[in-house]
Amino acid sequence: MPKVAEILIARGDGFVTEVTGEVMLQFGGFVGDRHFGPTRPSCSRTPWHPRGTPIANTRQISIVSLEECAVVAAEMGVARVYPSWLGANLATKNIADLSALPPSTRILFPSGATLFITEENVPCKYPGKVIAQEYGHPELAGSFVKAALHRRGLLALVEREGLVNTDDKLKLIMPRPRP
Amino acid sequence: MPKVAEILIARGDGFVTEVTGEVMLQFGGFVGDRHFGPTRPSCSRTPWHPRGTPIANTRQISIVSLEECAVVAAEMGVARVYPSWLGANLATKNIADLSALPPSTRILFPSGATLFITEENVPCKYPGKVIAQEYGHPELAGSFVKAALHRRGLLALVEREGLVNTDDKLKLIMPRPRP
Numbered sequence: 157m158p159k160v161a162e163i164l165i166a167r168g169d170g171f172v173t174e175v176t177g178e179v180m181l182q183f184g185g186f187v188g189d190r191h192f193g194p195t196r197p198s199c200s201r202t203p204w205h206p207r208g209t210p211i212a213n214t215r216q217i218s219i220v221s222l223e224e225c226a227v228v229a230a231e232m233g234v235a236r237v238y239p240s241w242l243g244a245n246l247a248t249k250n251i252a253d254l255s256a257l258p259p260s261t262r263i264l265f266p267s268g269a270t271l272f273i274t275e276e277n278v279p280c281k282y283p284g285k286v287i288a289q290e291y292g293h294p295e296l297a298g299s300f301v302k303a304a305l306h307r308r309g310l311l312a313l314v315e316r317e318g319l320v321n322t323d324d325k326l327k328l329i330m331p332r333p334r335p
Numbered sequence: 336m337p338k339v340a341e342i343l344i345a346r347g348d349g350f351v352t353e354v355t356g357e358v359m360l361q362f363g364g365f366v367g368d369r370h371f372g373p374t375r376p377s378c379s380r381t382p383w384h385p386r387g388t389p390i391a392n393t394r395q396i397s398i399v400s401l402e403e404c405a406v407v408a409a410e411m412g413v414a415r416v417y418p419s420w421l422g423a424n425l426a427t428k429n430i431a432d433l434s435a436l437p438p439s440t441r442i443l444f445p446s447g448a449t450l451f452i453t454e455e456n457v458p459c460k461y462p463g464k465v466i467a468q469e470y471g472h473p474e475l476a477g478s479f480v481k482a483a484l485h486r487r488g489l490l491a492l493v494e495r496e497g498l499v500n501t502d503d504k505l506k507l508i509m510p511r512p513r514p
Contacts, residue, residue, distance in 0.1 A: 183373065183374060183391055194362065194373060195362060198495075204441065204443060204449070204506075204508050205447070205449070205495055209447075209495060210495075210496075211449070211494050211495045212362055212451060212492055212493060212494045212495070214439075214451060214492075214494070256513065258437075258438065259437070259438035259439045259453075259454075259510070260393075260438045260453060260454040262383065264383060268384070268388075270383070270384070270390070272391060272393060272453075274438075274439060274451075274453075275438075275439040275510060276510070276511070276513070278511065306513060306514065313391055313393075314391060315390050315391045315393070316377075316384055316388060316389075316390050316391070317389070327383075329383050331438070331454060331455070332455070332457065334435065334455070334485060335485065
């Protein structure tokens with residue numbers, strides 16, 4: 157049964173998130189998270205727009221899975237890679253291949269709150285720096301991007317508002333397959 | 336070269352759209368279209384929410400291709416199926432298999448205006464009724480859904496604001512393929 161393993165909030169300006177017990181989803185994202193908002197400034201993720209152009213926020217929430225974090229850790233040769241180090245907002249468990257869920261998949265929470273998956277996340281260099289610092293091994297910094305490719309989880313927007321709690325059961329609504 | 340063939344607006348309450356020469360894209364959709372807005376009430380398309388629940392509007396704009404409209408017409412045994420009869424907002428030309436473009440594909444216009452594809456559209460019964468009425472053959476009504484499956488085009492949200500004109504050249508940004 158897919159479940160919420162951790163809820164995490166980016167409170168300040170830093171990349172790392174911190175674990176919390178519950179969160180309110182509103183149109184725009186996780187209430188209190190620095191990525192909250194209907195729009196965001198274009199960044200290196202969207203190089204087809206000039207940097208700083210206001211664009212729709214389709215990266216409201218970053219989702220990772222404990223299973224994929226464990227594979228990334230094994231690939232990097234470290235004991236653990238925590239969702240907080242990846243700046244994740246939500247960590248799931250019992251969804252083995254989370255990153256393979258296609259865009260437009262919905263994730264429903266018991267309250268009715270719903271996430272709409274917009275796209276797969278692509279690893280950048282920041283988590284590698286965090287992991288290197290945590291373990292005190294600077295040479296780890298460069299190995300994250302390759303280790304996390306197609307294991308970096310998903311991005312989502314809030315389709316329906318509501319409360320989300322740790323240990324919530326998750327229901328997945330998959331898009332219709334094409335022939 | 337992919338281009339804008341027609342721009343269409345849903346001005347009133349009806350299903351059919353009408354052709355116009357240009358349109359302003361703002362966060363929420365086509366300015367002046369009845370589907371404009373950051374949210375919409377849940378409908379039969381989203382049966383995992385109670386009908387009428389406010390949800391994020393990931394169906395701001397309906398896109399079809401002239402090429403797929405021609406195939407639908409041929410399948411139904413009629414001369415033409417017009418984008419307006421499908422309630423479309425944008426008709427493209429020179430994108431043969433538009434409906435196969437995956438969610439998270441971006442469509443860029445020369446002004447910088449950009450659409451973010453949220454999902455493939457699934458045919459419903461309304462266009463069949465319109466087509467049957469236009470041709471005066473009630474028996475056509477039932478044949479649209481099958482003829483239009485995987486040829487019904489795409490749904491999009493506005494990623495970046497800007498003006499869109501008929502005959503605009505289109506640039507497609509595809510998501511990274513998975514292995």
